[in-house]
Amino acid sequence: MHDAEFAVDDALALALIAESFPELAGRELRRIRTPGTVNSIVRVGDDLVARFPLLPASRSDLAAEAAAMAALAEACPFPAPRPYGVADARDSYPSAWSLQSWLPGRTAHFDMHAASTSLAQDLAVLITSLRVIDPGGSGFDGRGRGGALPDHDEWIAECVDRSAHLLDASAATRMWAALRQLPRSGSDVMSHRDLTPFNLLVDAQDGETRLTGVLDGGGFGPADSALDLVAAWHLFDTPTRQVLRAGVGAEDVEWLRGAAWAFQQAMGLVWYYEESNPPMSALGLSTLRRLLADDELSSLA
Structure with missing residues (x-):
């Protein structure tokens, strides 16, 4: 997916784990195929998972991620992985890497839960629970993402240019021109900062889809209060988005800024992963279709 990304085969994973965490030597390894774009994921026994970065990462960066992950797991009203340890880079693998607890379940999908009011309600509980934590x-x-929208102008322009064969570039340009001007609607709050479907575990309970786990908490920290609202656009149709909106209590500007952050994220997925990670590209296209078809957003542009 990325130029010069690292490869980790099973033999190397076994060696790295045995060297850095000898108490885990000999555990069965099972490679986990995910649409993720940052790490190779290998399950270690029944209760742990190793995350091997595709691109170089420092020990300090992964230690900071582990601290954020632990803080999220402590505060989250739904199960979330907890860190186990961070390993140093080696000659055989020139990046630090990490271990965390394994959380069973299946990830959400952008086109399977569009009308799930139960999932929208659970996400509202998640977002509001994180917001009340003192930063x-x-x-x-x-x-x-999570700061000033205009800081992403250059990136959006590149994305629109590279995505012109996949979407209505003129409409996308007009929408960003309107969204980027939206003012902040409050101070920073604690946020997951990457509430995509692939980071949410779901299950059917009594005929309804419920949130059962929250993954990838390494970015947990203060950000624009609108940032976690990206989940509304990644997952839901128009009526169901309003369920999440009401559950969070988002006022107009905050809601529209949430759409702006969803737009910024989706534009980067569409073209970058078109060939290397089709599920991630498809998520971006799905989100952009929802954004471009929304009457409230269209009235801005």
Whole structure:
């Protein structure tokens, strides 16, 4: 998926685990195929999973992710993985890597739960539960999404250009021009910061889809209060989005900024992963279709 990304075969994974965590040597390994774009995922025994970065990562970065993951697991009203340990880079694998607890379940899908009011209600519980956590005087750290929308102008322009064969580039340009101007609607709050379907575990309970787990908590931290609202656009049709909107209590500007962050994220998925990760590209296209078809957003552009 990325230029010069690292490969980890089973023999190398076994060796790395035995060297850095000898108490786990000899455990059965099972490779997990996911649409993820950051790590190779290998299950270690029944209760752990190793995450081997596809691109170089430092020990300090992964230690910070582990701390954020632990904080999310402590605060989250749904199950979330907990860190087990971080390993140093080696000559055989030139990146730090990590182990965390295994959480069973199946990930959500962008076109399977569009009308699930139960899932929308659960996500509202998740988002509001994270928001009330005291950020301890910290604010957005400047990495990725969650700060100022206009900071992403250059990236959006590149994405529109590279995606012109996949979507209505003129409509996308007009929508971003309207969304990027939306003012902040409050101070930073604690956020998951990557609420895509692939980071949500779901299950059918009494005929309804329920949220059963939250993955990839390494980015947990302060951000624009609208950022976690991207889940509404990644997952739901128009009526069901309103269930999440009401559950969170999002006012108009905050709701529209949530659409702006969903737009920014989706535009980067469409073309970048068109060939290398079709499920991720398909998520981006699905989200953009929902955004471009929304009457409230269309009235802005």
